[in-house]
Amino acid sequence: MEETRNSITDIWGPRTGYEGPWPIRVDEQLTEPAENWVQSACVLCSNGCGLDIGVKDGRIVGVRGRAQDRVNHGRLGPKGLHGWQANHSPDRLTTPLIRRHGQLQPATWDEAMSLIVDTSKQLIREHTAGALGFYTSGQLFIEDYYTLGVLGKAGLGTPHMDGNTRLCTATAAAALKISFGTDGQPGSYTDLNTTEAVLLVGHNMASQQTVLWARILDRLAGPNPPQLVVIDPRRTYTAEKATVHLAPRVGTNLAVLNGLLHLLIEHDYLHHEFIKAHTVGYAELRQTVEKWTPERVEALSGVPAEQLLAAALIIGTSKTLVSTALQGVYQSMQATAAAVQINNIHLLRGLIGSPGNAILQMNGQPTSQNTRECGADGDLPGFRNWGNPAHIQELATLWNVDPDKIPHWAPPTHAMQIWRYCETGSIKLLWIQATNPAVSMPELARIRRILRQKDLLVVVQDAFLTETAQLADVVLPAALWGEKTGTFTNTDRTVHLSYKAIDPPGEARADLDIFLDYARRMDFRDKDGQPLIKWSTPEEAFEAWKACSKGRPCDYSGLSYAKLTGGSGIQWPCNEQYPDGATHLYTDHEFNTHADYCETYGYDLVTGTEKQPEEYKAQDPKGKAFLKAADYEPPHEEPDEQYPLWFTTGRVVYHFHTRTKTGRAKALHEAAPEGFVQLSAEDAACYGIREGDLVEVTSRRGQATEPARIGGIEPGLVFMPFHYGYWDQDQDPPRAANELTLTEWDPVSKQPHFKYAAVRIRKV
Amino acid sequence: MHLGNYLGLLENSEKQLARAFDKVSRHHQDEPDIEQMCQKLSAWSVRHGGQLQPFLVRYADSRSPEPAAMEKVLFGQPRSGSLALLRDLHDLWLLTNEVKLCWDIIGNAALALRDKELEATCTACEAETKRQLDWLLGRIKQAAPQALVVAA
Ligand code: SF4
Numbered sequence: 001m002e003e004t005r006n007s008i009t010d011i012w013g014p015r016t017g018y019e020g021p022w023p024i025r026v027d028e029q030l031t032e033p034a035e036n037w038v039q040s041a042c043v044l045c046s047n048g049c050g051l052d053i054g055v056k057d058g059r060i061v062g063v064r065g066r067a068q069d070r071v072n073h074g075r076l077g078p079k080g081l082h083g084w085q086a087n088h089s090p091d092r093l094t095t096p097l098i099r100r101h102g103q104l105q106p107a108t109w110d111e112a113m114s115l116i117v118d119t120s121k122q123l124i125r126e127h128t129a130g131a132l133g134f135y136t137s138g139q140l141f142i143e144d145y146y147t148l149g150v151l152g153k154a155g156l157g158t159p160h161m162d163g164n165t166r167l168c169t170a171t172a173a174a175a176l177k178i179s180f181g182t183d184g185q186p187g188s189y190t191d192l193n194t195t196e197a198v199l200l201v202g203h204n205m206a207s208q209q210t211v212l213w214a215r216i217l218d219r220l221a222g223p224n225p226p227q228l229v230v231i232d233p234r235r236t237y238t239a240e241k242a243t244v245h246l247a248p249r250v251g252t253n254l255a256v257l258n259g260l261l262h263l264l265i266e267h268d269y270l271h272h273e274f275i276k277a278h279t280v281g282y283a284e285l286r287q288t289v290e291k292w293t294p295e296r297v298e299a300l301s302g303v304p305a306e307q308l309l310a311a312a313l314i315i316g317t318s319k320t321l322v323s324t325a326l327q328g329v330y331q332s333m334q335a336t337a338a339a340v341q342i343n344n345i346h347l348l349r350g351l352i353g354s355p356g357n358a359i360l361q362m363n364g365q366p367t368s369q370n371t372r373e374c375g376a377d378g379d380l381p382g383f384r385n386w387g388n389p390a391h392i393q394e395l396a397t398l399w400n401v402d403p404d405k406i407p408h409w410a411p412p413t414h415a416m417q418i419w420r421y422c423e424t425g426s427i428k429l430l431w432i433q434a435t436n437p438a439v440s441m442p443e444l445a446r447i448r449r450i451l452r453q454k455d456l457l458v459v460v461q462d463a464f465l466t467e468t469a470q471l472a473d474v475v476l477p478a479a480l481w482g483e484k485t486g487t488f489t490n491t492d493r494t495v496h497l498s499y500k501a502i503d504p505p506g507e508a509r510a511d512l513d514i515f516l517d518y519a520r521r522m523d524f525r526d527k528d529g530q531p532l533i534k535w536s537t538p539e540e541a542f543e544a545w546k547a548c549s550k551g552r553p554c555d556y557s558g559l560s561y562a563k564l565t566g567g568s569g570i571q572w573p574c575n576e577q578y579p580d581g582a583t584h585l586y587t588d589h590e591f592n593t594h595a596d597y598c599e600t601y602g603y604d605l606v607t608g609t610e611k612q613p614e615e616y617k618a619q620d621p622k623g624k625a626f627l628k629a630a631d632y633e634p635p636h637e638e639p640d641e642q643y644p645l646w647f648t649t650g651r652v653v654y655h656f657h658t659r660t661k662t663g664r665a666k667a668l669h670e671a672a673p674e675g676f677v678q679l680s681a682e683d684a685a686c687y688g689i690r691e692g693d694l695v696e697v698t699s700r701r702g703q704a705t706e707p708a709r710i711g712g713i714e715p716g717l718v719f720m721p722f723h724y725g726y727w728d729q730d731q732d733p734p735r736a737a738n739e740l741t742l743t744e745w746d747p748v749s750k751q752p753h754f755k756y757a758a759v760r761i762r763k764v
Numbered sequence: 765m766h767l768g769n770y771l772g773l774l775e776n777s778e779k780q781l782a783r784a785f786d787k788v789s790r791h792h793q794d795e796p797d798i799e800q801m802c803q804k805l806s807a808w809s810v811r812h813g814g815q816l817q818p819f820l821v822r823y824a825d826s827r828s829p830e831p832a833a834m835e836k837v838l839f840g841q842p843r844s845g846s847l848a849l850l851r852d853l854h855d856l857w858l859l860t861n862e863v864k865l866c867w868d869i870i871g872n873a874a875l876a877l878r879d880k881e882l883e884a885t886c887t888a889c890e891a892e893t894k895r896q897l898d899w900l901l902g903r904i905k906q907a908a909p910q911a912l913v914v915a916a
Contacts, residue, residue: 130914159909410905417906420795424846426915607801607899636800744796 002030002062007078008671011653012206012214017222022193022215026074029081030054030062039066039565041488041496042080043139043481044656046169046363047071047189047209048490049080050568053482053501060084060482060502069568071189071494077210079656082668084482086661087502092463093477094506104465104475109507109517112474116431117521119457123428124156133160133418133427136376137434138168138365139657141486141498143541144511145367146548147533148433149375151515154399155524155532159407160427163377164435164657166415167752168364171330173372173379174749175339175361177600179347179626181593182383182553183372186346186585187322187358188571189492192216192226194356197318199229201342202253202328202755203362206237207653213238227318229311231256232328233648234678234719235712244311247714250646250756251333251635252301257341258632259297259308260315262289264348269316271350278589279347280619281627288629300632302714315345320356327364327650332755336748337605337630344627353586360491365657367488373554374545378412378750381545382552383592383599386411387613390596398548400526411610414750416743423450431459433511434478436658438467439725442741442752443701461514464660467725478511479504480661485538486512487564493571493581495556497564512538550575553585553592590623605630608747635756636744639716643699643758645683649722649737658723669728675735676709677761678719684710687761694764699757702739705764718759733764767873768823774866775816781859781896782809788852791844798849798903802856805896809863812889819882846911850904857900864893 004027005013016023034054042049042063050069054062063084065074096112097104123131134152136145152161173183180186192198192215206213219226220241230242231253239245248256264270265286275282294305315321323342329335343359351357363369375381384391386408396403413421419441421427441447451458451471460472463480483504489495504510509517516536524532535541539561549572550557558574558581571581592598601616603609605628639645654672655662662668677695679687689695689708696705697718706720713719720737729735740759745752785806792798871886 127914130910409909411902413906413910416796421910424915426846426910604895604898606804607895609895609898609902612898742796744800747797747801 002028004028007076007081008654008667011078011210012217013075015221016218018218019223020193022073022218024067024074026065026067027076027081028062028064029076032056032061034061037064038499038501040482040498040501041569042076042083043366043488044079044083044662045209046366046368046491047212048366048488048494048496048569049076049211050496051076051080053084055501058502060087066568071490071492071569072211075211075214078654078668078671079662080211082665083656083661085665087480087482089464089664091465092505092508093465093475094508095477096507097475099473104470104472109509112476113517113521115474116459117518119429120522127428129156129158130160131426131428132156132158133413133422133430134158134162135415135418135430135432135435135437136161136163136371138163138165138363138368138371139434140367140370140511141484141488141538142370142374142545143486143538144515145370145374145376146381146545147512147515147519147541149381150399150533151519151524153375153406154395154401155519155522157405157407159410160413160418160421161376161378162413162415162418163368163371164415164437164440165365165368165371165377166750167440167754168327168330169368169372170751171335171339171746171749172325172361172363174336174603175343178336178340178603178628179343180586180591181598183379183599184383184553184585185358185360185492186352187360187492188583189215190583191320191322191356191358192219195226195320195322195358196356197227197229197314197321199315199321199323199342199345200238201231201257201323201325202330202332203324203326204232204236204238204328204650205324206241208326208651210653217241227314229314233714233717243314244307246303246307246311248301248303249714250648250717252632253329253332253338254334254341254630255292255297255300255632256303256308257338258289258292259294260312261285261341261344261348262292263294263309263312264316264345265289267312267316270348274350274589275348278591278624279627280621280624281629285344285627285629288631316349321346321349321351322356322358322360324360324362326362328755330749330751331753333635333753334630334633335746335751336603340605340628340630347625347627353584353589355584363491366490369489369491369493373489373549378414379599382549383554384552385599385601387601387610388596399532400528400530401532402527416745416750416752419447419450422453422456425455428455429457429459431461432468433461436466436468436660436725438471439658439723439736439738442738442754443743444736444738445702446743461511463508464727466658466660467727476514477506477508478514479508483508484510484512487542489572490569494569495559495564495572495574496569497561512541591625593621593623593625595620602626603748605748606633637742637756637758639758643760645759645761646717647697647699647740647757647759648717648719648755649741650719651723652721655721655723658725663728675706675721675724675737677706678709678713679761680713680715680717681710682715683718684708687763689763695761696733696764697740697759697761699740699759701742702734704735704737704739705733706735718761722754765823767870768820768825770866770870770873771816771820771823774863774870775813775820777859777863777866778809778813778816781863782806782813784856784859785809788856791852792849795849801899805899808892808896812892815885815889819885846907846915850907850911853900853904853907857897857904860893860896860900864890864897867893
């Protein structure tokens, strides 16, 4: 067995302080010597590290980082080094299953697909395609998503398509659209090589994106370390390295960010010419943040005034700044409003579109960027604007269908509403791919109830019999990463090609092939009577997507499988203008806000209402960015006598999305086989709880029990990792954190609020 | 002068609207966004009512004894289900329009009277009433196709 280091105990690997390019370090994990190496990249977090898959006798025997890759320079973290083992797990699904007499029983592909197709056709006849819903993943490839988007939007014409990316990156997309006109990250990971300061808001990078964090650790060990400002209610690994750590009370992100903006304005840390030439909305922003003095912020959030001042000094005076946000922002109260304030910091200081400056509205899942680009979630392909008839016409022309076939009469249905339509019975077929809502959604008892509903046909396409698949009516066995070819894009717009290294087990099929089979059986046609979907291989699907993306911000037209093979990942836009991809967007400070180009006409940050086109056109910002203000609002559920503590959730280093894969990799499972309930020493003493004691946490919606872990958290707050489910443990006592969380979402991004609830605890 | 009357009409309409938002919030607790947003928008109408108070006093003697409120027959019984939700949002939209028109009319009168204070209040409240309307319309558009075409 070859292993370059024990990544379980040594998560980030050795330090190499640096200046200039990030030094190469090739991490490797092999169970036996590989016969050949196949190019790929890791899909276990949104970093997307380039790697090669080692193959011997038709089996994966390990992985090694790709030295030349711009994302990781050869490094891999614990999940990347071990996660592949799930491919060989003995409990892979190898044949379709159909529920007969209450039991899931093996069936042929023909039986399973016929059942789905017959039901689809019947439902469309009786109720229109509005009775069909799709709930996809953040883990498929571009080719899969684009095909799914076309078959759903131009084949069926259903508005009910979303993905679990709603739970992870919907707010990132919304915040980018609102400030800059379209989705798309303005900066790059390489900005971390030179930046003077890093602001991490609700982003525990050390645990979530270990290789990206190694880059920061290496900068900290180098000759010109950046200053770090971390905003997080817990004392995480990330917070431990901070120059200034702000630990706000749950639900007060916006107050703290408004406080920072207030101080930037008060101390005149502003780029006045930039604000004047390239933004709109300054006066209102100034007025809104005016009252958020450090004292007021302290009273509300518990962040000491002098710490806020210290943070503002770093953010206000460094010449370059990289800011990142993740679930601590996106799954909290006022998610979009808060994420937008991070953009505002950069706009006030003019720190955008140049080396060392980046805003990374992070993605929780690896390929969630692609659901947003390809139209497999609530967005239209190519960041098109559903409110703009010209954009709908572009798609109709491309697909050769009538524009009215494409649902655009109202915003596409977001995930939470799709589930609600299932609950009330108007969606009667729900097709779920590569995700596990029975563990990942809020208020699990409700989700289980919906999945069990009699008149809802639940189709689950997955590699394992997950908690969700166990409740399905039809289960389709799918190939995993390494068993199919396709491309995907990480948070900083880097596109990687991942080749098929081995065959899927049994009768499992690639997701693309399943979608193509469905489209063929449904006989989707274009206006000329030709098959709507004209491609049959991943490469052809990629070419079709390239045509769709051309001329839009996410322009892939200069990429090809050939170009992505052999070297390293390439960032979009990649076209004639940027043949090697673009490190930064908005280098000329022209934003994508022109009325005929933008992806949205804007939102009311409080009510979430989409603005009308006429209103937007009347005040076309013509390339200026928006400084959108928002005032603080209290959370909807707060601790009271019955439920006296705050509850919040998050991830740990060793697991990823409901542990479907990571829980099946031996080393990762053994490193964190169970969840925990994190408490402050004060609260533990008050309840007579000692380290390791079993603690039962109860909210208005349910309860969960896990052992206690004491310290590293503010008094009054209880934390649980949210992705522990039941496939490897009994349902009793319940242990999933989402038994407790609220069915409630951000008005703009529709992302559920996982980060707060009121709970009580007791020692079991 | 009938301004006092109209202010009374507006006050009543805002009160009615606040109650109606509140009612819809309670009737549709299974729709989390409806519950939360209607509560919030109800609070806006309550606040608007508060902002009217100084002007009700200022123009009190211009009140004629005409009936001040137009009672609506909207919102008879509690309704549930997707069609009922649509009907309730529809009714809220009508009521909100009533309020919006009142603010508009009184804003005009304020201009004629050169009452800067009243004018500012009308501008601010009307803008918020417009946001109430916009939200209702957006949510109606979202709910309508499913309720009218797909749901049983
Ligand atoms: S940092 Fe993320 S992408 Fe890179 S190896 Fe780890 S899990 Fe995979």
